[in-house]
Amino acid sequence: MKIVSVHEGVVPISSSIRNAWIDFSSMDCSIVAVVSDVVRDGKPLVGYGFNSNGRYSAGEILRRRIVPRLLDADPEALLAEDGQLDPARAWDVVMTNEKPGGHGERSVAVGVVDMALFDLAAKIAGQPLYRWLSDRYGDGEPDDKVFVYAAGGYYAPGKSLRDLQDEMRAFLDQGYRVVKMKIGGADLAEDLERIEAVLEVLGGDGSRLAVDVNGRFDLTTALAYARAIEPYGLFWYEEIGDPLDYRLNAIVSEHYRGPIATGENLFSLQDARNLIRYGGMRPDRDYLQFDPALGYGLTEYLRIQDMLAQHGWSARRCIPHGGHQFSLHIAAALKLGGNESYPGEFQPTGGFADDAVVEDSYVGLTDTPGIGFERKAEFYRVLRALH
Ligand SMILES: O=C([O-])CC(=O)C(=O)O
Numbered sequence: 001m002k003i004v005s006v007h008e009g010v011v012p013i014s015s016s017i018r019n020a021w022i023d024f025s026s027m028d029c030s031i032v033a034v035v036s037d038v039v040r041d042g043k044p045l046v047g048y049g050f051n052s053n054g055r056y057s058a059g060e061i062l063r064r065r066i067v068p069r070l071l072d073a074d075p076e077a078l079l080a081e082d083g084q085l086d087p088a089r090a091w092d093v094v095m096t097n098e099k100p101g102g103h104g105e106r107s108v109a110v111g112v113v114d115m116a117l118f119d120l121a122a123k124i125a126g127q128p129l130y131r132w133l134s135d136r137y138g139d140g141e142p143d144d145k146v147f148v149y150a151a152g153g154y155y156a157p158g159k160s161l162r163d164l165q166d167e168m169r170a171f172l173d174q175g176y177r178v179v180k181m182k183i184g185g186a187d188l189a190e191d192l193e194r195i196e197a198v199l200e201v202l203g204g205d206g207s208r209l210a211v212d213v214n215g216r217f218d219l220t221t222a223l224a225y226a227r228a229i230e231p232y233g234l235f236w237y238e239e240i241g242d243p244l245d246y247r248l249n250a251i252v253s254e255h256y257r258g259p260i261a262t263g264e265n266l267f268s269l270q271d272a273r274n275l276i277r278y279g280g281m282r283p284d285r286d287y288l289q290f291d292p293a294l295g296y297g298l299t300e301y302l303r304i305q306d307m308l309a310q311h312g313w314s315a316r317r318c319i320p321h322g323g324h325q326f327s328l329h330i331a332a333a334l335k336l337g338g339n340e341s342y343p344g345e346f347q348p349t350g351g352f353a354d355d356a357v358v359e360d361s362y363v364g365l366t367d368t369p370g371i372g373f374e375r376k377a378e379f380y381r382v383l384r385a386l387h
């Protein structure tokens with residue numbers, strides 16, 4: 001098989017929401033279509049990819065470095081021994097002449113293309129991605145449903161406690177048992193009021209509520225919040241300080257007994273390994289949120305999984321950031337602990353198949369070959385328009 005063309009574009013996923021660090025007024029993301037010479041039902045098979053929320057489109061890097069390397073490569077260099085497309089070999093090709101470290105936006109550009117290549121490889125095999133992955137990288141018996149929690153609870157102009165409660169109630173009505181809200185964008189007293197308002201909706205059950213700081217706190221504030229929220233017994237306390245401040249995380253983990261989650265802004269094996277080495281993360285209770293769509297794709301995520309296993313971590317401690325279909329397949333195939341979901345945000349890219357049903361905080365997968373963007377009508381329309 002050969003890659004015939006690669007098309008790249010940008011789609012807005014903006015909204016009026018705000019976390020403790022950024023607002024999403026100009027958030028967008030890159031999308032790509034990788035067209036192959038494999039024809040099925042009279043049409044060429046096409047793989048699609050995009051980057052999840054939080055990092056902007058990476059078009060310049062895609063156009064100048066990543067896509068030309070893919071198109072200029074000897075077609076054989078992209079194939080496995082069995083002659084099939086091998087995204088891991090393509091990864092080496094697109095990373096040619098890239099120095100180590102400084103992972104920034106490059107990991108986003110590579111992640112978008114890597115996703116499209118996995119979508120394409122599974123489509124060529126005629127399998128949904130989770131089955132294709134499970135046969136190659138898992139134990140051949142993927143999970144048939146994946147734990148998902150509803151992320152939201154953002155700050156927004158004019159948003160009242162009542163609005164926050166209504167938002168959370170709607171998540172429960174949609175089938176979610178666990179919800180997440182933002183903290184750290186107000187002072188401690190106001191955030192505690194917001195947390196208690198949400199706990200009221202959850203019947204006082206803190207184990208169904210996660211809180212997310214988006215990296216805002218210094219050590220003093222992190223410890224003050226830790227003391228204040230520990231009695232609630234929350235699902236997790238997320239991204240407490242700067243993503244690269246491993247020592248801060250380690251100190252908080254010595255003082256906060258509940259689960260901590262972090263990793264959504266660590267985009268490489270090396271950064272993930274530093275978190276495990278120096279961040280004080282506890283394999284018996286904490287959660288790792290590395291997002292394959294932002295961090296060099298699934299090819300790098302598989303290396304991270306190997307590293308975690310070497311350090312005694314179960315894949316079940318991983319619940320990727322991003323709320324997208326790619327990680328849903330990965331979660332089922334590699335038997336992760338679950339996947340994020342944003343029922344109300346980041347359209348048209350975010351979320352699962354249009355007819356996906358969440359039941360008791362679990363969602364099933366579709367049997368559509370590849371990732372299944374074809375089952376997400378609005379997004380598929382945008383992707384189709386690329387080529
Ligand atoms: O608000 C964001 O940037 C998204 C986020 O942290 C999350 O989904 O955990």
Ligand SMILES: [Mg+2]
Nearest residue numbers: 212238239264
């Ligand atoms: Mg987060």
